[in-house]
Amino acid sequence: MGWLRPKIIYMHDAILEKLKRELEKDVVDECQVVFVLSRIRKYLERCEQKSYHEALKFYCDWVLHTRIHNTKRVENILLGNNLTSDSKRFDNFEHFASTLDAFLQDNGISNKWIYIKGDSWEKLKCILFDIYSDTPLFISSTDLEEELTINKSGSDIILNIT
Numbered sequence: 001m002g003w004l005r006p007k008i009i010y011m012h013d014a015i016l017e018k019l020k021r022e023l024e025k026d027v028v029d030e031c032q033v034v035f036v037l038s039r040i041r042k043y044l045e046r047c048e049q050k051s052y053h054e055a056l057k058f059y060c061d062w063v064l065h066t067r068i069h070n071t072k073r074v075e076n077i078l079l080g081n082n083l084t085s086d087s088k089r090f091d092n093f094e095h096f097a098s099t100l101d102a103f104l105q106d107n108g109i110s111n112k113w114i115y116i117k118g119d120s121w122e123k124l125k126c127i128l129f130d131i132y133s134d135t136p137l138f139i140s141s142t143d144l145e146e147e148l149t150i151n152k153s154g155s156d157i158i159l160n161i162t
Contacts, residue, residue: 015043016107023104023111027123030131037063040103056099063131069138071148093125 019039022032041060044053061068097114104111113120129150137148 015039015046016109019043019104019107020109023109023113027113027120027127030127033124033127033131034063040100043107044103053099053103055095056103059096059099062135062137063128065135067136067138071137093128096128097121 019036022036022039025032027033037060041057041064043049044057044060058071101111101114113124133150138145
């Protein structure tokens, strides 16, 4: 089985190289953001780092799927301790930024998308909002399922629970 090892290492390196190249560019559009987050998710799966970067994996999944069930493991990220509120201001883009930054630092990749918080960061947040607002989340407990959606109200991003 030793012959598989170099190929696996090469695939990891290839994914990281693609990420490095893309993250050196300015944020342009949704396709670029989806590509970057899909490569991160692929890398996490291949390197078996999903549990280590569980929150980042969730943010990547949220971009890639039309509906997400089984979000119990990241419920505190979405709702904090305020589970009974009908709506809550969603300001977890800073949390997204910190989880992305931790992953990139762990893998020696610089990131001007969030490191230099300016036009790229603002554009990234707008793109993520557009993507995430199209994807309802479902949090299930033993007797209840809640649907979470996000939308914009003025300058606030609101998390709605139904």
